[in-house]
Amino acid sequence: xxxxxxxxxxxxxxxxxxxxxRITSVPNPVTFLQTVFNYVVDAPVTFVxxxxxxxxxxxxxxxxxxxxxxxxxxxxxxxxxxLCYFEAEAQWRRDRMVDQEIVExxxxxxxxxxxxxxxxxxxxxxxxxxxxxxxxxxxxDRYGDLGVHGNARTCLMKQKHRMMEERKAQANPSQ
Numbered sequence: 772x773x774x775x776x777x778x779x780x781x782x783x784x785x786x787x788x789x790x791x792x793r794i795t796s797v798p799n800p801v802t803f804l805q806t807v808f809n810y811v812v813d814a815p816v817t818f819v820x821x822x823x824x825x826x827x828x829x830x831x832x833x834x835x836x837x838x839x840x841x842x843x844x845x846x847x848x849x850x851x852x853x854l855c856y857f858e859a860e861a862q863w864r865r866d867r868m869v870d871q872e873i874v875e876x877x878x879x880x881x882x883x884x885x886x887x888x889x890x891x892x893x894x895x896x897x898x899x900x901x902x903x904x905x906x907x908x909x910x911x912d913r914y915g916d917l918g919v920h921g922n923a924r925t926c927l928m929k930q931k932h933r934m935m936e937e938r939k940a941q942a943n944p945s946q
Contacts (some may be wrong), residue, residue, distance in 0.1 A: 839865065841862065842858040842859060842862045843859060845859040845863070845923045845924060845927050860922060860923045863922070863926060867914060870913070871910075873910075874906050874910050877902055877906045880902075881896060881899040881903050884896040913926065914926065916929070917929065
């Protein structure tokens, strides 16, 4: 390979390529349309959106923390008060869903404890096991044997029958 290269045959490109600016008397229509769009469409929409966000920031509404007022129980409703019946039924359904979630959370805690403790789960997870037994017993006492179509009235009747059985058991301690 020869030592002196032929620079004319292999020209090196310039280090900086100049950008040619076209200067004409007619403005670029794209720039003009972008400016018009910005002032006519984008600016008002942005202003309205920012104003709405400022209003919402003042009044935060957390839909997932909705709190319902407690309504009277079905036993406290007057005869023929169908609105009270409906509200008591809705309250009962919410309470049932909350109790189901409580049972599920306690069950998940027990499962996590069993997973964490491994072979020592029987001695180290006894507290969680006892809590699960108490929670499931309370849930069964209240909602057990109601089935899928259970409602507030059947749950109230079940509680009434259970209370009557407990009174009979207290009255007759020998049996």
